[in-house]
Amino acid sequence: MKFIVKSADWKDEHSVDDLVEGIMREAVVHSLKKRKKAAPSKVSVITECSVVRMGKKTTLLFNTYYMLVLAGMNKEAQRLRKTFLERFKIDLRNEKRHEKFA
Numbered sequence: 001m002k003f004i005v006k007s008a009d010w011k012d013e014h015s016v017d018d019l020v021e022g023i024m025r026e027a028v029v030h031s032l033k034k035r036k037k038a039a040p041s042k043v044s045v046i047t048e049c050s051v052v053r054m055g056k057k058t059t060l061l062f063n064t065y066y067m068l069v070l071a072g073m074n075k076e077a078q079r080l081r082k083t084f085l086e087r088f089k090i091d092l093r094n095e096k097r098h099e100k101f102a
Contacts, residue, residue, distance in 0.1 A: 021060060024049040025070070025098070028062050032071040043068070043076070045084055045092065048101070059101040065092035 003014045028049050035041040043064050050059040065084075068077035081092045 020051060020053070020058065021098070024051060024058075024060050025062065025067070028067045029071045032064075032067055032073060036071070036073060036076075043080065045080065060098050061101050062098045063092055063095050065095075066097045 003016075003019065005012045005014065028047050032043070032047075035043075045064055047062045047064045047067055048059060049062060050057055052058075065077050065081050068074070068080065085091050
């Protein structure tokens, strides 16, 4: 299924998968913001989000560093990035933002 959005002098097309990925990203950001308001919570380097559509489960694995940045939680993002870089010599800023998981 494809969605077509038009305005004055432009037209965009979106697949359902593109829209679902955007919604899932927003769900992760919303959850992180919610945790910030509650008691301190631990976060992992990867945040998983799943959705079931028409009996089929789709799971995306998100780079938590980027999700924290999107949530406006820059201090937490930089702390996670620094810790991971020191421990594993991997800079989360250079890693993929999300990955599909079957």
